[in-house]
Amino acid sequence: MTVTQTAPERVKSHHALEMLREDHRRLEALCVEYQRLVQADASAADRSGLIARIGGRMRIHARIEDEIFYPALPHSEALQRAHAEHERLDAELRRIAEAGGAQADGGVDALARALAAHARFEEETVFALAAGLDLFELGARLRARRIELTGDYDQPS
Numbered sequence: 001m002t003v004t005q006t007a008p009e010r011v012k013s014h015h016a017l018e019m020l021r022e023d024h025r026r027l028e029a030l031c032v033e034y035q036r037l038v039q040a041d042a043s044a045a046d047r048s049g050l051i052a053r054i055g056g057r058m059r060i061h062a063r064i065e066d067e068i069f070y071p072a073l074p075h076s077e078a079l080q081r082a083h084a085e086h087e088r089l090d091a092e093l094r095r096i097a098e099a100g101g102a103q104a105d106g107g108v109d110a111l112a113r114a115l116a117a118h119a120r121f122e123e124e125t126v127f128a129l130a131a132g133l134d135l136f137e138l139g140a141r142l143r144a145r146r147i148e149l150t151g152d153y154d155q156p157s
Helices: 007-013 016-039 044-072 077-099 101-130 135-150
Strands: none
Touching: 016 044, 016 101, 016 135, 044 077, 044 101, 044 135, 077 101
């Protein structure tokens, strides 16, 4: 967090649902960036590097949800579904990374659709389960765990 941020910006950066929504948008943007690389006929190394970035961000996002966010919510079938989707998305990402080439290109397109559907489900269904929780305290815990996992204090929340 920079010194120039105002108090409302600092508070917003620790709101759990805003942090998670921001993660969803960043993942979607990375998938769009990948499609731009495909259209520009970028090198396999550039494409592979971006797949690794998508994977890293996706895995950290899923991990902080699985470790901190989901356990704070009342148990439900929606949480079971969301967790299962994390596992499916991770498996798909591993298949894409192993495939490479044109197979990876189509795989990232399918992954982008699956990520968007998962984000929509979380934002429309799972986030509602957080009603009544202290979302700022929860957000601070999510951010602290992200920093532990990445070692990057400057990474946006």
